[in-house]
Amino acid sequence: MAPRYLKTGTKAAKSSSAPELDVASIVKGVIDDIRQNGDSAVRKYSEKFDRWSPESFKLSKEQIDAAIAAVPKQTIEDIKLVQANVRRFAHAQRDSIRDFEIETQPGVFLGQKNNPISVVGAYIPGGRYPLLASAHMTILTAKVAGVPHVIGATPPIAGQIPNTTVAAMHLAGVDEIYILGGVQAVAALAIGTETIRKVDFLAGPGNAFVAEGKRQLFGDIGIDLFAGPTEILIITDGTADPFTVATDILSQAEHGPDSPAVIITTSEEVGMKSMEIIDELLKDLPTAQLAGASWKAxxxxxxxxxxxxxxxxGDEYASEHVQIFTKEPREALEKMTAYGALFLGEKTCVSYGDKVIGTNHVLPTRKAAKYTGGLWVGKFLRTTTYQEIRNPEASGELGRLCGRAARAENFEGHARSGDLRARKYFHDNYSWISNYEASATKLSKI
Incomplete structure (x- = not known):
């Protein structure tokens, strides 16, 4: 039988009376201005969008120390505990990536090295919520990868330095902190200004303007992902607890009014009951305005x-977060392949992944899980190769092969590099070399 939809999203279009924002054009204008005018443009947009124009956007050591001192002791301890979890998993990832060298044939050595990116920018959002967990996921992961210099940027909150986020950035190992938000932050990091160092790679989530900024700047710099709204998919059978299903759906729907929240179930009873409970929970959820809009649409x-x-x-949805509430949740590891992250069983949840458990929460959205995974240590490494031939006979044999292979593609210059080594080590005759040697001899006699 075909799937039966107990609920579909309205995906309501914006009211025709609401002004449409051309995000791409706005972002392009900001980027072009910063390319041309540097710091003065950065300050202009910070004043316009965040009402923030300090003497310096970069925090001094004294300002960082003061921010940390203003954070409750328990919060600092919690940050350290969460970062220990993230660090432990990131080190395990790094240990799984190895350099190697093999001898493919006598005297021919091929190798792989994993070199960290030199300068990374980490954008830590702070508009709707101070997402200090993003500091752990971006800065700390980059540092475990071996990145020598990480620059963090986060917006002010209500015209103030976000002390808790600054503490998280500092404890994660950031080298510089800028209180700077939005497109002006990512553009300044990607382009470089008189006072802000250009980065090679930019990581971290953000709103639609930040995401579009990263998209337009990609190529000038590397980026982690093209991010979209947060997504959750829960797959259940008849053993699932509808109250848990409902609670966890709303935990992600509150990210914003456009967050897909989907339940796939083999039990109509679980589906119906979950919907009833969601409606009930929305009555007193503090973030119901966002979560309710997301659930409705x-x-x-x-x-x-x-x-x-x-x-x-589930693989067709290719959701960012997939929770498995079935009798045998680990079956999903064998049966599914397209997801940002799996959360197996009702003892875990997406919120753990978002905030505390240790895996990275920067994950693919909008079906990108069909072709990529999320942010991890490997994203901050450049996997490079090297070659060395120590055996003259091996070089000569490869020279003969290269000559034939290159001429099959009409690349005569490539072929001659191979010919030269075949001549050098096997004394093969090639007319182009003989002609050159004859001409060189005549010239030397003049």
Whole structure:
């Protein structure tokens, strides 16, 4: 039977009376201005968008120390504990990536090295919520990868330095902190100004303007992901607790009014009950305005006939976060491949991944999980190769092969590099070399 939809999202279009913002054009204008005018343009947009224009956007050591001192002791301890979890997992990832060298044939050595990016920018959002967890995920992960210089940027909150976020950035190992938000921050980092050092790579989530800024700047610098709204998919059978399903759906729907929240279940009873509880919980959820809008416009509940169908449908959604509430949740590891992160069983949840458990929360959205994973230590490494031939015979044999292979593609210059070594080590005859030697001899006699 075909899947049965107990709920589909309205995906309501914006009111025709609401002004449409041309995000791409606005972002391009800011980037072009910063390219041309540097610091003065950065300050102009910081004043315009954040009402923030300090003497220096970069925090001094004294300002950082003061920010940390203003954070409650328990919060500092919690930050350290969470960062220990993130660091432990990041080190395990780094240990899984190795340099190697192999001898592919006598005297031919090929190798791989993993070199960290030199300068990384980390954007830590702070508009709707102070997302200090993003400091752990970007700055700390880059540092574990071996990045020597990480520059962090985060916006002011209500015209003030966000002390808790600054503490998290500092404890993660950041080298410079700028209180600077939005497109002006990512553009300044990507382009470089009179006072802000240009980065080679930019990581971290942000709003639609930040995401568009990263998209337009990609190529000038590397970026982690093209990010979209947060997504959650929960796959259940009849053993799932509808109250847990409802609670966890809303935990992600509160990210914003456009966050897809989907339930795929083999149990119509679980689906119906989950919907009833979601409606009830929205009555007193402090973030109900956002979560409710998201659930109304992008919430779906789908009933399927079997878990096999659920796994296949889950891979089609390719959601950022996938929670598995089934009798045997680890089955999803074998049956599914397209997801940003899996959360197996009701003892875990996406919120743990977002905030505390240790895996990275910068993950692919908008079906990008079909072709990429999320942010990890490897994103901050450049995997490079090297070659060395120590055996003359091996060089000569490869020279003969290169000559034939290159001429099959009409690349005569490539072929001659191979010919030269075949001549040098095997004394092969090539007319182009003989002609050159004859001409060189005549010239030497003049």
């Amino acid at each position: 992008f919430g779906e509940v789908v009933v399927v006939d079997s878990l096999e169908e659920a796994w296949k449908m």
